[in-house]
Amino acid sequence: MSTETIDGVSVTTRANVYFDGKCVSHNVTLADGTKKSVGVILPATLTFSTGAPEIMECVGGACEYKLAGSEAWVKSGAGERFSVPGNSKFEIRVADAYHYICHFG
Amino acid sequence: MSTETIDGVSVTTRANVYFDGKCVSHNVTLADGTKKSVGVILPATLTFSTGAPEIMECVGGACEYKLAGSEAWVKSGAGERFSVPGNSKFEIRVADAYHYICHFG
Incomplete structure (x- = not known):
């Protein structure tokens, strides 16, 4: 779920517009000050760099991702999450659309 | 402002993804039940249809718009708003990016 x-x-x-609009997100701040973003990645293969560690939660559609140092593409669909270390990179490829929440820290 | x-x-x-991602928005609901959306339009000329009347408030970038029945393209930049009647249409053209809040009703 x-x-x-x-x-x-x-x-x-x-909005945050990355890669000529292949990734568009909006930032949200919770009452306790926690920051997240909600966004969508459209059909593309992109490389993202992290500052803080991130947890990517899929809320619609699907992607495949590959973490730095890995050779494996892993699928992530609605209700699934994956974690990315801080000061790292990951590749993501999307065939249709990948709707996500990015949780920081 | x-x-x-x-x-x-x-x-x-x-996210709401329209026109192959040329327009991406997220819906928000206020505590009193009022619904709005926050979004961005990327370089394109698009035609939108309205159900309810809409007020488009620019929060970054700029656009030109043309209401149904008008021949005039009108500029709208940050802090400016324009109103669109219900059950109508408007054209919008964006050179760089147009960040907006859509207020309904």
């Missing part, structure tokens, strides 16, 4: 809504947040109205 | 955040909302985690 994937997370359909996040309640009691402040949403930043201006 | 444009609206940088909307506070105390429930955000729908799954």
